[in-house]
Amino acid sequence: NAGVTQTPKFQVLKTGQSMTLQCAQDMNHNSMYWYRQDPGMGLRLIYYSASEGTTDKGEVPNGYNVSRLNKREFSLRLESAAPSQTSVYFCASRDLGLGYGYTFGSGTRLTVV
Amino acid sequence: GENVEQHPSTLSVQEGDSAVIKCTYSDSASNYFPWYKQELGKGPQLIIDIRSNVGEKKDQRIAVTLNKTAKHFSLHITETQPEDSAVYFCAAAGRAAGNKLTFGGGTRVLVKP
Numbered sequence: 001n002a003g004v005t006q007t008p009k010f011q012v013l014k015t016g017q018s019m020t021l022q023c024a025q026d027m028n029h030n031s032m033y034w035y036r037q038d039p040g041m042g043l044r045l046i047y048y049s050a051s052e053g054t055t056d057k058g059e060v061p062n063g064y065n066v067s068r069l070n071k072r073e074f075s076l077r078l079e080s081a082a083p084s085q086t087s088v089y090f091c092a093s094r095d096l097g098l099g100y101g102y103t104f105g106s107g108t109r110l111t112v113v
Numbered sequence: 114g115e116n117v118e119q120h121p122s123t124l125s126v127q128e129g130d131s132a133v134i135k136c137t138y139s140d141s142a143s144n145y146f147p148w149y150k151q152e153l154g155k156g157p158q159l160i161i162d163i164r165s166n167v168g169e170k171k172d173q174r175i176a177v178t179l180n181k182t183a184k185h186f187s188l189h190i191t192e193t194q195p196e197d198s199a200v201y202f203c204a205a206a207g208r209a210a211g212n213k214l215t216f217g218g219g220t221r222v223l224v225k226p
Contacts, residue, residue, distance in 0.1 A: 042202060043216040090156050102214060104156030
C-alpha cells in the first residue's frame with residue numbers, strides 16, 4: 001500500500017517554464033489537496049478536489065491550475081513559473097468515511113531560478 | 114475564514130523533559146483539531162487528533178487538550194526522546210469550511226540528548 005505518491009521529488013525550473021506535478025493515491029479516497037510549504041508559513045492550501053469531477057481554489061491559487069484526472073490522480077500545473085513559486089509542494093488525500101485525517105505524500109521540492 | 118496561530122516557533126528541550134506546543138483558532142465552528150509531525154525530507158504524518166466533544170485525548174507519551182471556550186488547544190509530549198525532534202503542526206477544520214484543514218505555522222522541536 002503506497003499511500004500518496006508524488007512525482008517528481010525534485011525539480012529546477014527557469015522563470016517562465018511550465019511543468020506539472022503529479023499526485024496519485026491508492027486508498028480510494030474521495031478528496032485530494034495541494035499545499036505549498038514555505039519557511040515559517042506552515043502549509044497553505046493551493047487547490048483542492050472534494051470529489052472526482054470537482055476542483056476549487058484554496059488560499060493561494062494564483063499562478064496554478066489543477067486537474068482531477070480520475071479518482072486516483074490530481075495534478076498541479078504551473079503554466080509560467082516564477083521565483084515566488086519556489087517551495088515544497090505536498091499532495092494529500094482524505095476519505096470522509098475515516099473522519100478528517102489527511103494522508104500526505106512525501107513532497108516535491110521545486111526551485112525556480 | 115479560519116486562522117490558526119501556533120507557538121512557539123522553535124522549542125529546545127532536554128531529553129526526558131516535557132514539551133508543550135499551543136495553538137489558537139478563530140472559527141468557533143471548527144470541530145476537528147489534528148496534530149502532524151514532519152521529519153526532515155518527509156511529508157507531515159498525523160500523530161493525534163481531537164474532536165470538539167472531547168476535552169483531552171492521550172496516546173502513550175503524547176496528549177492533546179482542547180478548550181473550546183477559549184478557542185485553544187495544546188500538544189503535550191512527555192519524557193521526550195531524540196526521535197521526537199521534528200516540526201509539529203497543529204490544524205483546525207469544520208464543516209462550515211468544507212472540512213478543509215487550516216494549519217498553524219509549525220514548531221521546530223529539538224530534543225537534546
